[in-house]
Amino acid sequence: MDSARITRRSGARLWLAGFWLALVFIAAVAAPLLAPQDPLAQDLLYERLPPFWMNGSESGYPLGTDSLGRDLLSRLIYGARIAVLVAFTAALSACVLGSALGLIAGYYGGWADRIISRIVDIWMAFPPVLFAILLVAVLGTGLHSVIIAIAVIDWTRFCRVVRAETMVQARMDYIENARIAGFGRWRIMLSEVLPNVLPPIVALLSLEMGIAVIVEAILSFVNLSISTDDPTWGGIIAEGRLSIHQAWWILVFPLVTLFLTVLSFSQFGEGLKSRFDPVLR
Amino acid sequence: MNARPSCLSISGLTAILPNGSRVLRSVSLDVKPGEVHALVGESGAGKSMIGKALLGVLPPSVRQVEGSIALEGTELETLGAAARRRLIGARTALIPQDPLTALNPSRRIGPQMSDRLTHILGWPAERARNRIREMLAEVHIREPDRVIAAYPHELSGGMRQRVLIAAAFAAEPRLIVADEPTTALDVTVQKQILRLIADLQRQHGTAILFVTHDLGVVAKISQSVTVLYAGMVVERAPTPALFATPQHAYTRALMAATPRYTDPASSLQPVGSAVLAELALEVQNADNEWKRAHG
Ligand SMILES: Nc1ncnc2c1ncn2[C@@H]1O[C@H](COP(=O)(O)OP(=O)(O)OP(=O)(O)O)[C@@H](O)[C@H]1O
């Protein structure tokens, strides 16, 4: 396969994923401007309105309403706020923590590596979802504990990948050359090694944002995230499950939103990775 | 006698592996200022190890247990770690064997080269950039700006090696270790690169420790030679003397194995078993002596 075709294919993927993520991001930032209704306003006359193309729909409620008569689209738009917030803060924390430890383990080797690798092994022995529920139970429900839980659990993904990649780079002659020139370890790690491990980090970061969105949704679903009043995608899915026979759209729309967002994050990461890699570029 | 100290003076250098076996067996050699000193020996003889030891980049599994290395009269052991790094950074450079892995693949050539200068010489970025452009011209790169903006994979092997040669000479080091700088290149490019190194060496008056296993190259480029076998110095002589009157049977065997120095039509002769037996005995004796001295 020639490189032009690879570039074009990853280009289309990158653009489609980027487009959806941009929509989600704009929805999160401009939710009050975009939402047609107040996401919390209940109206029992309007309960379980169907989406716009079906009989019995009301204008102003394009995706219909839930069992309390709240506008579904508005709730999804406001739910994007939580999703984006969690995606960025949790994934970025996991990324920074894991990458830093991975760089140190991979570049220093020896004791530092042994200690860090052992911790990673122990960490990864816990089933992640159980670990998350346990952590939130200890930290108390709420958004901050969801974010902390994701960072605390998932830094190991970054650590493993960055460590392995750093070890490969550390053996390269250009690192030896930098050492001969007299650069210190930190300088070498940050300005020589880091640019070379950045492509996998970026791909993982994007993937991790998707994971953070899912984990938040799961925790909302089991009612361990923020208070149920605030719309979250996981919370809407939980409510939708209860009225699946009367109003399928309450379940389907948030599920599709969640799916597209998570898929876009992972595809965006893959696309960026090949874009970043100077040899593939 | 020359009153100036040697550019590089190594004496009794011994390095061991974790299992206690010696990689370098009490190596001594001297490189005078501005001369090219060739280090010859077959693969695994420890040539690169000597270079790494003096540049302070021995692999973690190899430990220097004895001997001294002096750069222009300054014993490296007498310096603290930071001062040693600074001295090595300022006075030495490496032209590596593989020009592909010796350049950082994800950084552009220009910043990669000028970083060194700003770090080693404390120059402002602008001055370093000018110097880089100057050096690229010196290694006959016609479009310096294109190369400065390029990533390593965009350049050919020969181009990369030119870049590395330019980088090595840029900070005006006193000593350059050239570790088989042409082995990874096409035969046609090899000659040009060799010529380039020789020319720059003469113009800049830089001493070079030239690692090679090619006696043809030794004859062409060096003023003095050290022949190494199994981490042990077999023979050390000015280049003309070595070729005129090789002292050790191993040196003679190496010459016989290099067609250019005998009749080119004659077949290559591997080092004879008698010579190898003699070398094995010498290594054995040296090891016994070392063991006696170290309990
Ligand atoms: N990282 C390492 N750890 C342990 N031993 C090593 C390491 N690198 C090399 N050695 C051993 O040290 C000895 C000397 O190796 P060195 O690389 O100096 O040889 P050389 O003369 O440069 O050979 P070549 O011509 O193949 O480059 C060899 O026996 C080799 O097996």
Ligand SMILES: [Mg+2]
């Ligand atoms: Mg070598």
